[in-house]
Amino acid sequence: MKHTTLIDTLNEALGWELRAINMYAHYAANVKGIHRLQLSPMFDGEATESLVHASIVRKAVVKLQGIPVTERNPHPITHTTDYAEMLQYSLETETKAAAVYGEVMIQLEAAADQDLSDAIEQIYLAELRSVEELRLLME
Ligand SMILES: [Fe+2]
């Protein structure tokens, strides 16, 4: 059985993860000033987490007999050295990811695949935690 909509939404999530890897790696390298001390490792950590998420989602697409996307989501990655702008763009990215995974969660209910639901739910919750964490960082 082919879950076309679910595969498309998972691929949408994969595109955002591929973009997040690039964005966070870029910000980890470019963040300037005293905040670099804490934010560079944090952005590196987010890049690594996105790599892990991408790997899980990619395998889920294959399991559903789809073809995983290889291109990142085209939403521009804005260069800046200002940490506050980086946090703003990070929040934008995490909010977008959480919304896409929220959609995946709804579509997964119909697919009745417990393993997949559990794996995606963990990612979904991680994105929600990132949104909350970034909100607190920006207060
Ligand atoms: Fe993610």
Ligand SMILES: [Fe+2]
């Ligand atoms: Fe994330």
